[in-house]
Amino acid sequence: MERIEHHASFKGRQEVWQHASASTGTDMKFGIYLPPQALAGERCPVLYWLSGLTCSEQNFITKAGVQQYAAQHGLIVVAPDTSPRGPGVPDDAAYDLGQGAGFYVNATQQPWAAHYRMQDYVAEELPALIEQHFPATQARGIFGHSMGGHGALVTALRHPGRYRSVSAFAPIAAPAQVPWGQKALTAYLGSDPKVWADWDAAALIAQARAERLPLLIDQGEADEFLPQLRPDLLQAACEKAGHPITLRMQPGYDHSYYFIASFMGEHVAHHAAALRG
Amino acid sequence: MERIEHHASFKGRQEVWQHASASTGTDMKFGIYLPPQALAGERCPVLYWLSGLTCSEQNFITKAGVQQYAAQHGLIVVAPDTSPRGPGVPDDAAYDLGQGAGFYVNATQQPWAAHYRMQDYVAEELPALIEQHFPATQARGIFGHSMGGHGALVTALRHPGRYRSVSAFAPIAAPAQVPWGQKALTAYLGSDPKVWADWDAAALIAQARAERLPLLIDQGEADEFLPQLRPDLLQAACEKAGHPITLRMQPGYDHSYYFIASFMGEHVAHHAAALRG
Numbered sequence: 015m016e017r018i019e020h021h022a023s024f025k026g027r028q029e030v031w032q033h034a035s036a037s038t039g040t041d042m043k044f045g046i047y048l049p050p051q052a053l054a055g056e057r058c059p060v061l062y063w064l065s066g067l068t069c070s071e072q073n074f075i076t077k078a079g080v081q082q083y084a085a086q087h088g089l090i091v092v093a094p095d096t097s098p099r100g101p102g103v104p105d106d107a108a109y110d111l112g113q114g115a116g117f118y119v120n121a122t123q124q125p126w127a128a129h130y131r132m133q134d135y136v137a138e139e140l141p142a143l144i145e146q147h148f149p150a151t152q153a154r155g156i157f158g159h160s161m162g163g164h165g166a167l168v169t170a171l172r173h174p175g176r177y178r179s180v181s182a183f184a185p186i187a188a189p190a191q192v193p194w195g196q197k198a199l200t201a202y203l204g205s206d207p208k209v210w211a212d213w214d215a216a217a218l219i220a221q222a223r224a225e226r227l228p229l230l231i232d233q234g235e236a237d238e239f240l241p242q243l244r245p246d247l248l249q250a251a252c253e254k255a256g257h258p259i260t261l262r263m264q265p266g267y268d269h270s271y272y273f274i275a276s277f278m279g280e281h282v283a284h285h286a287a288a289l290r291g
Numbered sequence: 292m293e294r295i296e297h298h299a300s301f302k303g304r305q306e307v308w309q310h311a312s313a314s315t316g317t318d319m320k321f322g323i324y325l326p327p328q329a330l331a332g333e334r335c336p337v338l339y340w341l342s343g344l345t346c347s348e349q350n351f352i353t354k355a356g357v358q359q360y361a362a363q364h365g366l367i368v369v370a371p372d373t374s375p376r377g378p379g380v381p382d383d384a385a386y387d388l389g390q391g392a393g394f395y396v397n398a399t400q401q402p403w404a405a406h407y408r409m410q411d412y413v414a415e416e417l418p419a420l421i422e423q424h425f426p427a428t429q430a431r432g433i434f435g436h437s438m439g440g441h442g443a444l445v446t447a448l449r450h451p452g453r454y455r456s457v458s459a460f461a462p463i464a465a466p467a468q469v470p471w472g473q474k475a476l477t478a479y480l481g482s483d484p485k486v487w488a489d490w491d492a493a494a495l496i497a498q499a500r501a502e503r504l505p506l507l508i509d510q511g512e513a514d515e516f517l518p519q520l521r522p523d524l525l526q527a528a529c530e531k532a533g534h535p536i537t538l539r540m541q542p543g544y545d546h547s548y549y550f551i552a553s554f555m556g557e558h559v560a561h562h563a564a565a566l567r568g
Contacts, residue, residue: 022513022543024553076548079356236299266299271353276301 015147018043024085025050028075033143037135038098039128044140045075051088052149059153059178059289060144061282063093064136064162064169067194068114071095074159077271083279087286090150094140096162098129110194111201117189118165119213121202130202137169137176155179155285159274160239164189167215167229167248174225179288181230181281183274184237187248188216194242216244216251228258230284232277234267292424295320301362302327305352310420314412315375316405321417322352328365329426336430336455336566337421338559340370341413341439341446344471345391348372351436354548360556364563367427371417373439375406387471388478394466395442396490398479407479414446414453432456432562436551437516441466444492444506444525451502456565458507458558460551461514464525465493471519493521493528505535507561509554511544 019030026049035042052058061084065074074080074093084091097103097116104125106112112126121130144150154177158166163185170180189195190210199210211217229252233245245261252259267273296307303326312319329335338361342351351357351370361368374380374393381402383389389403398407421427431454435443440462447457466472467487476487488494506529510522522538529536544550 021545021547021549022511022541022553023549027543028549076354079359079552081549081552082356234299264299266304268298270298272298272300272305272358275356275358276299 015143023047023081026053026081026085028081030071030075035098035135035139037131037139040098040100040103042095042098042135043071044092044094045071046144046148047075047081047084047091048148049085049088049090052090055149056088057149057151058088058090059155060090060092060141060150061285061289062136062140062154062156062166063091064118064156064158064165065093065096066158066160066162067096068109069096070114073271077275079275079278080282083282087282087290089282089286089289090144090148092140092144094136097132103129111198115161115198117161117198117202118169119199119202123202123204126202133169136165137173153178153289155289157181157183157281157285158185159183160243160269161186161194163187163231164195164215168213168218170227171215171218172212177227179285180227181284183277183281184233184239184243184269185215185231185245186243187231188214188244190214190217191247192242192244216248219248219251219255219257226257229260230281231259231261232281233261233263234269234273235263235265236267237269239269292420300324300358303330303358303362305358307348307352312412312416314408314416317375317377317380319372319375319412320348321369321371322348323421323425324352324358324361324368325425326362326365326367329367332426333365334426334428335365335367336432337367337369337418337427338432338434338562338566339413339417339443340368341395341433341435341442342370342373343435343437343439344373345386346373346439347391350548354552356552356555357559360559364559364567366559366563366566367421367425369417369421371413374409380406388475392438392475394438394475394479395446396476396479400479400481403479410446413442414450430455430566432566434458434460434558434562435462436460437520437546438463438471440464440508441472441492445490445495447504448492448495449489454504456562457504458561460554460558461510461516461520461546462492462508462522463520464508465491465521467491467494468524469519469521493525496525496528496532496534503534506537507558508536508538509558510538510540511546511550512540512542513544514546516546
């Protein structure tokens, strides 16, 4: 494991690490913010961020403004890349499939199955690595944006007890019912919608497999991708299943990091209340 | 004048505009943050940001986290590009000369003189444009980073009475005495050091041409470009001339936007005190 970037930030340190991942069979990069409390030797809870389509580990750490709030609340924040990468890794010319678009599933279909095991990576391998090598407690939260909002919701719902808190910005909330999701789930998992249901937040809520972890979701009303996101379907599933959800429609906001940054403070506070409360 | 981007941000709006500039003879872009107070119809003071080498108008608006604080204090924040650009504009293969590296001077030498009139642009044309087309008062502050920190200091010192406040992050504080500055000043203005003195913050302070506008400067102690910046020379000039300066050496911080974001709140508060006080 090698540290490839480090920058002082809000009296803590933003770092980027690279390591050989057993899950993906590739080198993977992740950003990690160590708050001042961690630098002073205190073990801190860890908040995981999953990014959206086309992102690497860089977008979130440079644009979301999370460091200020993480420093305030004493949270470590970890932000991995969105897929395996490299010349030996299958890819697709489209922005919404292949490298940069792993959808946080474990692929079963060719040519993806060998490397695209992002669910194992974010839910198992990465937390184990973080808890071994950094001053982290086992208190975990998870959040993300768009494809990464889907990833955060699904990862939390598939692993009852593993996360104390979850939230999302403009998540792909019902991937089995929208074009982005149907394309990716078909490519990575095959064409059986019964299989897709294990990777769809709205469907997981309906199955009542999950514990009742409250969902906090912010969604811009001016988001140009709203037909791909469908938080209304997730909200309906939650209401039917009695699963607690706070869906906030934010007038005027789009799908960009300007939207994310505007509500980052409230999301980090939501996680801090569960992780340090 | 055409608006080419707009995004809701902290209850205000981050926009990018493009217009034909009389100063540079090219199309120029600038970012402008309109705080919620401006959207509600209130005229607001304007804080100008000048970016560093290689930057466009995008770096600052996406990475510095200024919008949060501008919304809090009710300031408009304007961030122009760092040079004229385009196929008809002279350039240099090096990152520190030509497009992306205008140094905020009015060039007198060939091939630069026709388009590289960034001082006229940032000190005259842009404020006139902003005050005509946006809900702006004539209360102006100016700040910047690295080459743009030099630009902010020099622009304020060259125009007594035009700005109520000035600050800088890791400015090129004595360009006539460092390689970056000597290269650019020679290319744009010729080889006479007497001419350079009109474009060098430390030299302007020594000339006592300027009003006694207090300088606030943050400088990272781990900044890899410190030999190009030399805030110590500016501080010595201020001490000799009795010009008020607060130079804060920040342990561990480098030259990046992580450094800028960490102290952005304090800089905006410094300007707000002068602009709204």
